[in-house]
Amino acid sequence: MSASGRVADPLRLPLELDLFEGPLDLLLTLVLREEIELAELPLRDLVEATLRGPDEWDPPTTGELVLLLCSLVELKARRLVGEDDEDDYAPDPDAELVRERLAAQLIAFAPFQRAGMWLSMQDGIDGAVRYRRVPLDRAAALQAPHAPNELSEAIIRLMVAPPMPSMGHMNRERINVGEIVAELRGALRRTGRVSFDELTDGTDRLAQGMTLMACLELARRGEANLAQPVPFGDITVHRVQPGFAGE
Amino acid sequence: MSEIALDRALEALLFLSPVPVSVVQLCELAESSPSDVQRALALLGTRYGNESGLEVAEIAGGWVMRTRAELGAVCDRLRARPPDERLSPAAIETLAVIAYLEPISRPEIARVRGVSAEATVGSLLDRGMIEEAGRAVDGGAMRYRTTPAFQERFGLRGSSDLPPITQFELSGAEAEAVRQRLRDAGHLDDEDA
Numbered sequence: 319m320s321a322s323g324r325v326a327d328p329l330r331l332p333l334e335l336d337l338f339e340g341p342l343d344l345l346l347t348l349v350l351r352e353e354i355e356l357a358e359l360p361l362r363d364l365v366e367a368t369l370r371g372p373d374e375w376d377p378p379t380t381g382e383l384v385l386l387l388c389s390l391v392e393l394k395a396r397r398l399v400g401e402d403d404e405d406d407y408a409p410d411p412d413a414e415l416v417r418e419r420l421a422a423q424l425i426a427f428a429p430f431q432r433a434g435m436w437l438s439m440q441d442g443i444d445g446a447v448r449y450r451r452v453p454l455d456r457a458a459a460l461q462a463p464h465a466p467n468e469l470s471e472a473i474i475r476l477m478v479a480p481p482m483p484s485m486g487h488m489n490r491e492r493i494n495v496g497e498i499v500a501e502l503r504g505a506l507r508r509t510g511r512v513s514f515d516e517l518t519d520g521t522d523r524l525a526q527g528m529t530l531m532a533c534l535e536l537a538r539r540g541e542a543n544l545a546q547p548v549p550f551g552d553i554t555v556h557r558v559q560p561g562f563a564g565e
Numbered sequence: 566m567s568e569i570a571l572d573r574a575l576e577a578l579l580f581l582s583p584v585p586v587s588v589v590q591l592c593e594l595a596e597s598s599p600s601d602v603q604r605a606l607a608l609l610g611t612r613y614g615n616e617s618g619l620e621v622a623e624i625a626g627g628w629v630m631r632t633r634a635e636l637g638a639v640c641d642r643l644r645a646r647p648p649d650e651r652l653s654p655a656a657i658e659t660l661a662v663i664a665y666l667e668p669i670s671r672p673e674i675a676r677v678r679g680v681s682a683e684a685t686v687g688s689l690l691d692r693g694m695i696e697e698a699g700r701a702v703d704g705g706a707m708r709y710r711t712t713p714a715f716q717e718r719f720g721l722r723g724s725s726d727l728p729p730i731t732q733f734e735l736s737g738a739e740a741e742a743v744r745q746r747l748r749d750a751g752h753l754d755d756e757d758a
Contacts, residue, residue: 423679425740430677432733433661434654440719441652450583 349393356394361387493525498532506542506557514553571597572605572612576630579609585627585717625716626723652692659685660694660715665730668698668708694718 345364348354365387505512514533518526533555536542543556574595578586586594591602606628609621613630620633632640652660662677663669674682686709689695698710716723735743 421744424743425735427677427679428735428739428743429730429733430661430665431658433665433727433730434658436728436733437661437664437719438652438654438657440721441657 345390349390356390357397359390359394361390361394364390493528495528495532495535498529499535502529502532502536502555503541506536506555511554511556514555517555571595571601572608575602575605575628576609576612579621579628579630582629585623585625585629585713587627591628622720623722624720625713652694653685655685656688656694660689660711663689663695663709664711664715664724664727667710667724669710670701670706670708672706674709 345354345359349356349359368383368387502512502517505517514529518529521529530553533542533544533553536555537544541558543558545554545556546552575591578591578594588599588602588606591597591606592599595602597605606621609630613619613621615633618633618636619630621628621630623629658678659674659682662674666673666677671682671686674686686695690697690709693712693714695709695715696712698708700707711724715721716726721727
């Protein structure tokens with residue numbers, strides 16, 4: 319790059335050395351050699367001073383200048399961030415720790431995996447426990463087989479039809495007062511009198527009640543008289559002769 | 566009891582017993598001294614040699630008379646093993662961890678295995694392979710240990726009859742192979758292995 323201008327402006331110094339053409343070229347080389355601390359270099363001032371210069375920039379020179387300034391900006395940015403390309407691809411130390419732990423855990427667990435394989439082989443060889451496992455108390459409880467005749471007798475007993483279950487509680491006894499009245503009349507006609515206790519001997523409470531109602535009915539009709547000398551004692555039913563015309 | 570009669574008595578007892586019978590029990594049952602019982606057991610061991618379908622073996626702290634291992638296949642035709650009697654690989658590995666590190670708690674088992682051991686431990690408890698062994702401190706996690714049923718199943722004389730765990734440790738090359746597998750799977754960078 320060639321540059322020319324006033325002597326007072328350092329950027330306009332007619333600097334021409336064997337290896338450098340102009341101050342910006344030299345500056346970039348010094349920066350790359352780290353002889354100038356790029357982080358402390360005011361790039362904005364450098365750009366403004368360059369653009370305010372009196373020279374007319376032709377396109378090739380302008381492109382070269384822009385490329386040079388961009389290189390400086392990139393170098394300064396990397397220096398300020400404090401990382402270079404190698405650091406960008408450095409592995410995450412935390413992730414590495416986790417991975418190393420995983421490897422260590424796998425290596426530490428491997429013996430138990432192998433021990434498990436050994437146990438599996440023992441299990442396979444044994445086919446589980448190779449002796450009888452029936453507990454002695456259960457074995458002792460098992461009875462000896464019975465003789466055929468004992469078994470047949472037992473089966474015959476099982477084949478006998480069981481007695482029919484009683485349905486008595488489901489059948490209501492039907493008692494007709496008229497029938498009892500007719501029966502009572504016949505008894506009175508034959509004997510002239512009957513005892514209530516004898517008449518109801520062996521019958522249930524319902525039949526006794528119905529018989530009492532029949533006696534009261536005959537007394538109501540005047541066909542019989544009732545006598546009970548003792549409270550709660552026997553009742554005697556007497557036939558009434560004169561008015562006994564109900565037949 | 567003479568020794569001849571003693572070995573026949575022990576033979577009958579071992580044939581009859583559904584569980585391993587300890588030497589102490591055999592001494593009591595046969596009314597004999599431990600040395601006589603040991604001699605009679607040795608005699609029985611000779612009698613039930615390779616030519617026999619049975620063998621006299623010491624497992625789970627006692628002695629049993631059992632079928633020989635090589636006849637397992639033909640025996641299984643008579644006595645089909647129910648499917649639930651088999652142990653899954655996860656259960657076997659958990660059992661190995663417990664057997665070597667007992668008493669050990671469920672969180673510790675999970676740390677060794679790298680996965681939760683809750684269901685597997687429950688299954689092993691149900692099968693009677695392990696049992697509770699108390700807590701290290703009040704309020705701490707329950708610890709577990711293997712049972713005599715475990716020793717019976719795997720034909721171990723006792724809890725100390727396992728091969729040393731060092732026998733199963735990885736060699737340097739095998740450990741490196743593990744790391745290589747991790748690298749191949751993208752879990753480790755080459756320069757960090």
